[in-house]
Amino acid sequence: MMDRSVTSAESIERALQAGEDAGLRYVYSGNISIGKGENTCCPKCGLSLIERSGYFATIKGLNGMFCSSCGENIAGVWE
Numbered sequence: 001m002m003d004r005s006v007t008s009a010e011s012i013e014r015a016l017q018a019g020e021d022a023g024l025r026y027v028y029s030g031n032i033s034i035g036k037g038e039n040t041c042c043p044k045c046g047l048s049l050i051e052r053s054g055y056f057a058t059i060k061g062l063n064g065m066f067c068s069s070c071g072e073n074i075a076g077v078w079e
């Protein structure tokens, strides 16, 4: 796919917003630094649950399968 141009940050931000507007709960971007769009946040309180930077991801705000701030059940497999 080297014959395609790079997707712009603006396009990715629009895609993130479209996902949130459609009701998706865990929308994030990948491999691009555009602020909090890289992270997975709690859909109830907004706490950053998983923080990403480049290819690295760190679980920050989970207590087992629950948000460590508000206790929201966060869907996923956390091992």
Ligand SMILES: [Zn+2]
Pocket: 042, 043, 044, 045, 046, 047, 067, 068, 069, 070, 071, 072
């Ligand atoms: Zn929460």
